[in-house]
Amino acid sequence: MTPQRHHPVVPDLSGVPETMLWTLFQRASEAARPDPVLEDPWAMELCRRLDYPFVARFGPAYGLLAQSIALRAAAFDGVVRAFLREFPYGTVVALGEGLETAFWRVDNGRVQWLTVDLPEPLRVRETLLPAEGRRRVLACDARDPRWTGAVPPARPTLVTAQGLLMYLRPQEVRDLIALCACSFPGGGLVFDAVPRWFAAGTRRGRLRTPSGYPAPEMPWGMNADQRARLREADPRVAEVHAIPLPPGRGLVWGTLAPRLAARGPLSNRRPTVTLLRFTSR
Ligand SMILES: C[S@@+](CC[C@H](N)C(=O)[O-])C[C@H]1O[C@@H](n2cnc3c(N)ncnc32)[C@H](O)[C@@H]1O
Secondary structure, eight states, rough: OOOOOOOOOOOOOOOOOOOOOHHHHHHHHHTSSSSSSSSSSSHHHHHHBBBOOHHHHHOOHHHHHHHHHHHHHHHHHHHHHHHHHOOOTTTEEEEEEETTOOOHHHHHHOOOOEEEOOOHHHHHHHHHHHTTTTEEEEETTSSSGGGGGGGGSSSSEEEETTOOOOGSSSHHHHHHHHHHHSSSSTTTEEEEEEEOOOOOOHHTTTTTTOOOOOOOOOOOOOOOGGGGGGGGTTTTTEEEEOOOOOSSSSSIIIIIIHHHHHHSGGGGGSEEEEEEEEOOO
């Protein structure tokens, strides 16, 4: 795909779907730096094409936050690339994909890619990034098991849920893990989680950007030491892997964050990325 001249797209989103513009804005801001931790030219292009008051709504993107969102995306990319090395003809299902442009970062020329999101945000994505070839889309709630019917059968499948599960209820998270384990034998699910204190803060309405934009309520949070309990969601969860963020730039993301993630009181109370692998039958 090559950038062309297009009319600006005006997204009319609120609540959780609007958060896809926030993560896009952060990745694009990081990508615009001369020394980004994640190359993402499509994120910058999409921001240019959207007629949306990013700065007025979210406040200016600041380096540490933008870098953290880009590092999270880079951690997901690493899991997807490893999956595609193992299964070059595999399928990736991106739940709640919003305006993520991971496909263009990790495409190996053979992967089948299915985007699943709610109808309104998906309309915005389709206007900007119409499905074609190996990229398909489905308007479906991730909690509705019917999306599994759109996944090509008999291909290894990796499900990604980046920036999604915190917006589900705890039982819905367990049900989704069980659904994936039962539907994709030998496959996996990679997702991120916010720590419990952070999720609780959103529920009290305490977390706002400097511009006053409130983070939507997050019913589900998980501390790092609760990972092992994810196995309880389904007996077909065979492996639980902690996925570290790649080392970033500067004192915070380059030096302190990797150390704090490894040990100390904050190691348990930070955002995490986790990969679950499922038994093959
Ligand atoms: C924080 S954004 C993350 C977007 C993208 N994954 C990223 O990391 O930039 C949350 C996304 O989840 C989608 N979403 C929220 N609830 C959903 C649900 N129940 N089923 C499917 N998608 C959902 C929203 O529409 C939005 O695109």
